[in-house]
Amino acid sequence: MTTTPPDSVAGTFQVPDDAAGVLAAARERRAAADRAEADLLALAVQWAVIHPAETLDDAEGYATRVHLAGVDEQPVTLAGPGAPLVKEFSVAEFAAAIGVGTETGKYYLGHALELRYRLPKCWARVVSGDLAAWKARRVANETISAALTPVAARFVDAHVAPVAHKIRPSQLTRVIEEAIGRFMPEHAERRRREAADGRHLNIDHSQISFQGTSQISGELDLADALDLDDAIRDLAAQLADLGSTESLDVRRAIALGELARRQLAPTLPIGPDAEPDREPQPEPKQAKKAKRSRTVLHLHLSEAALEGRELVGRVENTRQPVTVEQIRAWCGRPDTDLVVQPVMDLEGHVHVDAYEVPDRIAQRVALRDLTCVFPWCTRPARNLDPDGHGCDCDHVTPYEPGGPPGQTCACRLAPLCRRHHRLKTHSAWTYTIVEPGTYLWSSPHGYQYLRDHEGTLDVTTERHCAGCRHHPRD
Template identity: 60%
Template sequence: MAITAPEQPGTLPDDAAGVLAFARRQRQTADAAEARLLAAAVQWAVIHPADSVEDAETYTFRSGLEGVIPIAGPGAPLVAEFSVAEYAAALGLSTEAGKHYLGQAVELRYRLPRLWRRVMAGDLPAWKARRVADATIGADLTEAAAAFVDTHVAPVAHKIRPTALDRLVEEAIGRFMPDQAEQRRRDGLDRRHFTVDRDHVSFDGTAYVTGELDLADAIDLDDAVRGLAAQLADLGSEATLDQRRALAVGELARRQLTLDLTPPEVEVRAQRATKPPAPRRTPVRKTVLYLHLTDHALTSTGDGIGRCETTRKPVTATQIRDWCGHPDTHLVVTPVIDLHDHVHVDQYEIPDRITERVALRDLTCVFPHCTRPARRLHPDHHGCDHDHTTPYRDHPETCSHGIAPLCRRHHRHKTHGGWTYETLEPGSYRWTSPHGYHYLRDHTGTTAIDPADDNPAEPGPPDRD
């Protein structure tokens, strides 16, 4: 296939040297713009300091009102909590990503002044300085330790590698934070973990598993997996060794072939003299599926596509059949929910039949750029609040079309931070920021409605739920 030039005649050079020169100029322009954006972030923090929040010293999160938050390391100024969301939205970022960006800017300005001066002078790309700020914030360095890093990194920040930066941060901790250094050494013993990544399931229905084990435990696990993989080969499996090892882990998890936690045989015989042994339960799979099917999908024998709600990614119908058809799977069929139904009750409390529809319709918190799941997907996670889009006192009815999921942070922004929104249609919302900017949030994501050079109108008073 032939390569064609971009459809911008007259704006791009047509020779190699010209393209390189053009690219270098654009890179310089982009670096200068990024430096100005960092400066604007610092100015935003200056305009919204901690003392701009009423009763900041007596504030508690239990009140739900605005507080002050640290966004950079010790010694950097605090900022008003609700100010973060609006700056983030203006940059097209989630609130958490915007907080992270503001923190990098403030960290550079107040704790890494040598790096800051290089960025403002156009001598250092902003992204390289932000990488250093990430390291010092993440390590929670004291002011003296951060100054040590700034002194040694600033002259070589344009070429330092991440590994060298990490070593310098470790040295700063050892020199200026001896107590923390000893604690980090002790914490290293707790790095052991075994993690199944349920949040990133592939299209083929696989997931990543990572872990750091004691050496003896790792060897035992490897022996068990190797042995069971060999048994699968003896039984006629034509899968590759890696595939059989992956299958062996699943069999170990369901049948606990090597994790026999029953008492020794002598103790078992003694127990049998007094009472029968407790039955051993074989673990079963628990799979929750929400299927949107057509008549053709019910009758066709071909492959289709489903969606895994945990990851909001597609999976093949064949993979779903494999999951449900496994002999250890306990399958429960729940009634079909028609999301077009208008369910309402004459009460403030929201029943499960409404919250279920809202979670399936919106999937996530509906604040601009937020992606927190509407439903609690893991036991240690917090599900979204279900907010009355029109205050209940003004319209004393609870209905599925008048409820929207908001995570706790953005529920507080809506109730106490000056953000307002309205439902254009079920699943589509128009938000207005405290400074009058507008954002459309629907199933496609977040879209800024106002032109870049438009002056927003003065916002009205926020509705209170």
């Protein structure tokens, strides 16, 4: 079977006919597109500068003047505090010029202004060609959405700019949440209260389906949600032990109803014919109950947080920052079993001579790297879900039976999810340890990627990429 190659674009480019040539040409075009996008962002800033409403007072005066003149044009705020306002009609004109709708053009101009005036370190990297415009726009979009104060935006800019080329969306979210916790404490507390007040559980009886089912939706406290999920999971497993052949999703739905009926069952005799002294009847024989597993929240606090000098901690389960006040509330619940783990030295060389990786080493590896270390993979290294599977501890250098002692050491292991473990084992992908927690990957075609706890960086050079070559143009 053969594949017909695509036609050249407008006759100006000959599509390579080999894999290495396709990858090299694609990278070249991507770099050119990034340069063009950076230029377009600079033009967007210049367009806004040419059409300003420079201050709020000027904006209000301008709005009054155009209204009196019978014009509906209004100055618009496109970015956060500190960025200039822009005349409304100019947005539509710029959007039309670049071939997008007005609302899309509004977002584009807002991203450009956010970068130029509130994220200057990220902007400098875009202008220099060191940071792809689309990656910078992703940062700007999040800081605008979070309505950060200028000082909070500067905090995000300072921490994100050096790693904006490789930062993952989840990491960016954590930095923004930390900025809110540090510099907008009233806002953080208000959001926490609003989230708590916004908890709800809706059971829609008015939209019962023909099959006799109802929709349930809600928002719970994280600890309550984990406990509920844990209880449903255990009961669904019991239903399977009792012989249920339903799918897991169906058994979970049945389990929720069973939980409700257990809570509604009276524990004391009620009614006029009740017999308080009657001996309780034996319960129907059931399958042996599985041991109830407790949901574990892995909470990380710094010494400064314990001493009251820090406002933010971290929940490893969700890899999100959380206020110290919320951690205090969870730990203070009467049904909480609190276990304080000692500080673990992640740089220690703990090793064994066997091929199998003991838990004490696997835990160090997971805490050091947090996720699978394949480029751009974000699967958690440690299994935080009783029904899930954590990453495998891979011997970066293959284990040699009968070889030197101490081959199974935290410094020689890396977490790989099953998919990427298989990829590394059964394909030409290879990697080496630069230092514990930092890995240099090589693809089958010779492209190289540096992966560390901050993200993934493409570090390919022509010297390293032995299989890469540019396809000669006509």
